[in-house]
Amino acid sequence: MSTEAIHADHDHHHAPSGIGRWLFSTNHKDIGTMYLIFSLVMLFLGGASAMMLRAELFTPGLQILDPDTYNNLLTNHALIMVFGVVMPAAAGMANWMIPMMIGAPDMALPRLNNLSFWILPFAAIMLIISMIAPYFPGGGTPINTGWTLYPPLSVQVGMGMDFAIFTVHLLGISSILAAINIITTIVNMRAPGMTYFKLPLFVWSWLLTALLLIMIMPVLAGGVTMLLFDRHFGTAFFDAAGGGDPVLFQHLFWFFGHPEVYVLLLPSIGILGMVVPTFSRKPLFAYKPLVYSMMMLTALGMVVWAHHQYTVGMSEAVTTYFMIGTILISIPVGYMLFSFIFTMWRGAMTFETPMLFAVAIVLMFSFAGVTGVMLAVVPADLQYHDTYFVVAHFHYALIPGSLFGIYAGVFYWLPKWTGHMYNETHGKIFFWWTTISFNLTFFVQHFSGLAGMPRRIVDYSPIFAEFNMISSIGAFSFGASHLLFLYIIIKTVKGGEKASDKPWEGAQVGTPGLEWTLPSPPPFHSFTTPPAIK
Amino acid sequence: MSNQPKSNRKLGLGLASIVVGMFGFGFAMVPLYGLFCDITGINRAGGTGRVAVSDVTMLGVDHDRKVRVDFDSTLNAGLNWEVTPQTTTLEVHPGKVYDVSYRVRNNSDHAVVAQAIPSITPWQATEHFNKTECFCFEQQTLQPGESADLGLRFVLSRTLPEKYNTVTLSYTFMDTNRDKMIRNAVSAR
Numbered sequence: 151m152s153t154e155a156i157h158a159d160h161d162h163h164h165a166p167s168g169i170g171r172w173l174f175s176t177n178h179k180d181i182g183t184m185y186l187i188f189s190l191v192m193l194f195l196g197g198a199s200a201m202m203l204r205a206e207l208f209t210p211g212l213q214i215l216d217p218d219t220y221n222n223l224l225t226n227h228a229l230i231m232v233f234g235v236v237m238p239a240a241a242g243m244a245n246w247m248i249p250m251m252i253g254a255p256d257m258a259l260p261r262l263n264n265l266s267f268w269i270l271p272f273a274a275i276m277l278i279i280s281m282i283a284p285y286f287p288g289g290g291t292p293i294n295t296g297w298t299l300y301p302p303l304s305v306q307v308g309m310g311m312d313f314a315i316f317t318v319h320l321l322g323i324s325s326i327l328a329a330i331n332i333i334t335t336i337v338n339m340r341a342p343g344m345t346y347f348k349l350p351l352f353v354w355s356w357l358l359t360a361l362l363l364i365m366i367m368p369v370l371a372g373g374v375t376m377l378l379f380d381r382h383f384g385t386a387f388f389d390a391a392g393g394g395d396p397v398l399f400q401h402l403f404w405f406f407g408h409p410e411v412y413v414l415l416l417p418s419i420g421i422l423g424m425v426v427p428t429f430s431r432k433p434l435f436a437y438k439p440l441v442y443s444m445m446m447l448t449a450l451g452m453v454v455w456a457h458h459q460y461t462v463g464m465s466e467a468v469t470t471y472f473m474i475g476t477i478l479i480s481i482p483v484g485y486m487l488f489s490f491i492f493t494m495w496r497g498a499m500t501f502e503t504p505m506l507f508a509v510a511i512v513l514m515f516s517f518a519g520v521t522g523v524m525l526a527v528v529p530a531d532l533q534y535h536d537t538y539f540v541v542a543h544f545h546y547a548l549i550p551g552s553l554f555g556i557y558a559g560v561f562y563w564l565p566k567w568t569g570h571m572y573n574e575t576h577g578k579i580f581f582w583w584t585t586i587s588f589n590l591t592f593f594v595q596h597f598s599g600l601a602g603m604p605r606r607i608v609d610y611s612p613i614f615a616e617f618n619m620i621s622s623i624g625a626f627s628f629g630a631s632h633l634l635f636l637y638i639i640i641k642t643v644k645g646g647e648k649a650s651d652k653p654w655e656g657a658q659v660g661t662p663g664l665e666w667t668l669p670s671p672p673p674f675h676s677f678t679t680p681p682a683i684k
Numbered sequence: 685m686s687n688q689p690k691s692n693r694k695l696g697l698g699l700a701s702i703v704v705g706m707f708g709f710g711f712a713m714v715p716l717y718g719l720f721c722d723i724t725g726i727n728r729a730g731g732t733g734r735v736a737v738s739d740v741t742m743l744g745v746d747h748d749r750k751v752r753v754d755f756d757s758t759l760n761a762g763l764n765w766e767v768t769p770q771t772t773t774l775e776v777h778p779g780k781v782y783d784v785s786y787r788v789r790n791n792s793d794h795a796v797v798a799q800a801i802p803s804i805t806p807w808q809a810t811e812h813f814n815k816t817e818c819f820c821f822e823q824q825t826l827q828p829g830e831s832a833d834l835g836l837r838f839v840l841s842r843t844l845p846e847k848y849n850t851v852t853l854s855y856t857f858m859d860t861n862r863d864k865m866i867r868n869a870v871s872a873r
């Protein structure tokens with residue numbers, strides 16, 4: 151064979167161009183990119199709805215939204231952020247990084263991969279229809295239930311709910327397919343020598359996340375299917391008059407919902423497990439116990455769901471069980487944080503943008519852990535439940551715990567993905583801007599919550615006016631900071647200082663992935679022959 | 685390398701069967717949940733079943749203690765009845781037998797069979813609230829426009845812990861025809 155022939159053959163396998171490249175892509179990097187872009191678009195949609203909510207709450211009274219529209223936006227905000235932003239972003243990173251990290255040529259089931267991505271845009275369209283359908287004749291009331299979709303209200307609202315239910319089905323299928331693919335890739339496609347306890351923490355975190363997903367998404371799908379049947383086919387799964395029980399839905403929802411918060415959290419913990427050692431220039435402290443603690447978190451996380459339902463009238467024995475289980479969870483969670491702190495301890499630390507996020511996450515996420523333990527205590531929770539204290543708790547858990555973890559990952563891997571360095575000054579400005587405005591928005595909600603301000607209500611007592619004004623100002627600033635984020639990303643994609651194969655000096659300590667052995671950006675097919683692991 | 689796609693498919697299918705299993709588990713929760721609650725009594729609300737008067741009055745009446753009992757009612761969606769507690773609040777001595785009644789009226793144009801489901805707040809008082817006779821033990825049928833006084837005879841037992849001074853008894857009235865209506869609606873489709 152002549153050299154030209156080899157070359158031609160090689161070109162033949164190269165990236166197809168045009169729209170077909172994206173529509174029919176089975177390439178893990180292209181699919182990863184599409185996931186990340188989808189997530190970024192949804193971030194702005196979910197953000198826009200949050201801005202409207204905060205504008206309404208800027209002062210007491212009704213200004214721009216009527217109560218049903220407010221609650222519809224609130225429901226959509228949560229569904230978009232959870233299912234449209236955090237999960238796809240984490241899945242996008244899994245697609246991009248896992249094959250490269252473990253030395254695989256691609257994902258194990260590439261065509262399935264294409265399907266699990268392309269379901270998402272349809273789900274997003276369904277979700278948007280669910281929101282506008284009520285404003286057409288015969289549409290009924292908007293979805294005013296909140297993302298928990300509790301019956302009986304969710305059985306009574308208009309046809310928007312049917313679209314929301316189908317959205318949940320589609321999203322569920324998409325993430326189940328992605329999860330199956332990820333587990334199969336990690337189990338079957340590791341390069342020779344890449345043993346389980348050499349896996350980068352990010353890969354471990356996704357293995358456990360994917361396991362959780364295949365256990366919980368089907369239960370949510372079952373729950374909303376029953377809801378659909380109660381709405382249209384006269385069943386009474388959740389209707390007491392027909393022998394059902396509305397509380398059953400809460401159990402099904404939270405059986406999914408509590409592990410779901412770990413689905414959102416774990417990939418970001420995995421990212422921290424890459425970022426912290428890199429910029430501390432020290433291997434991850436106690437890697438193996440850290441993996442065990444993630445396993446413990448996964449297992450415990452499956453059996454504590456009813457801490458969201460202390461007020462529905464369960465017996466004392468049952469609430470006590472769920473209380474103890476929930477408090478126990480703070481042990482593995484605390485362990486992870488200590489592991490990161492000890493990795494930093496006496497390391498040669500530098501504070502590039504990903505590391506700034508990592509340090510801030512450790513601080514702010516600990517705070518969520520503390521409020522979480524407060525909420526876990528039954529007598530205290532009876533007071534805090536359904537107030538802004540809970541809102542503050544889960545925004546401290548989710549924004550640092552998942553979203554900022556993803557931002558850390560974006561800044562960490564952007565040079566690898568694009569081949570260009572981002573502008574470090576811009577990155578740092580974004581970090582400080584977004585972190586300060588986040589705290590401004592949500593810190594005060596602890597106080598308004600403790601003072602008794604209920605959540606999910608369009609109006610509030612004037613005694614909470616100052617807290618809410620501060621929150622709204624913080625929120626507008628937090629929202630605006632993301633324009634800079636978008637600018638940084640676009641600018642880095644378009645050009646910038648050339649990134650080397652290993653742009654971070656400390657990126658190879660401990661249990662790194664193999665991504666740093668590839669050029670930046672990596673070739674269309676990463677590893678055609680399995681790399682050898684020392 | 686060459687046998688990899690095959691083992692990928694195998695593992696993928698294995699994982700998919702877990703998915704199917706968990707979907708089934710969700711539906712299995714429906715009967716299991718009811719069973720679990722029955723066995724453990726976790727979700728039990730509404731007080732003891734029918735008890736004999738002699739069982740709860742043998743300790744005698746506690747004339748020194750007074751407990752306030754509030755009566756309340758709710759209509760479940762779709763039941764076109766009017767329900768009014770004839771007594772809304774009562775000061776009772778533990779150990780003594782009392783009679784109260786609820787006036788009900790069927791405002792719909794067809795006969796309705798309804799069932800009242802009791803619930804007691806605070807729930808800790810539930811096991812100390814004894815009903816010797818109650819309309820909630822049976823289903824109640826009313827013809828269109830018919831009204832009736834439904835009676836309840838109860839004894840608050842002397843074992844009620846001292847810290848509870850107020851107990852609320854609330855009934856939710858439900859249309860039992862719903863089941864049949866559903867079946868008709870489904871078969872008419």
Ligand code: HEM
Nearest residue numbers: 411415457458480519522523525526535536544547548551
């Ligand atoms: C030590 C760890 C944690 C504990 C003990 C804990 C405990 C709790 C409890 C008891 C509630 C229910 C409060 C109520 O509704 O009255 C709650 C709500 C919530 N938590 Fe946590 N939590 C922890 C960590 C997390 C993490 C890591 C996340 C997500 C990344 C999270 C996300 C949420 C969310 C989203 C809700 C509210 C759900 C809703 O009602 O809409 N939590 N948490």
Ligand SMILES: [Cu+2]
Nearest residue numbers: 408455457458
């Ligand atoms: Cu939870």
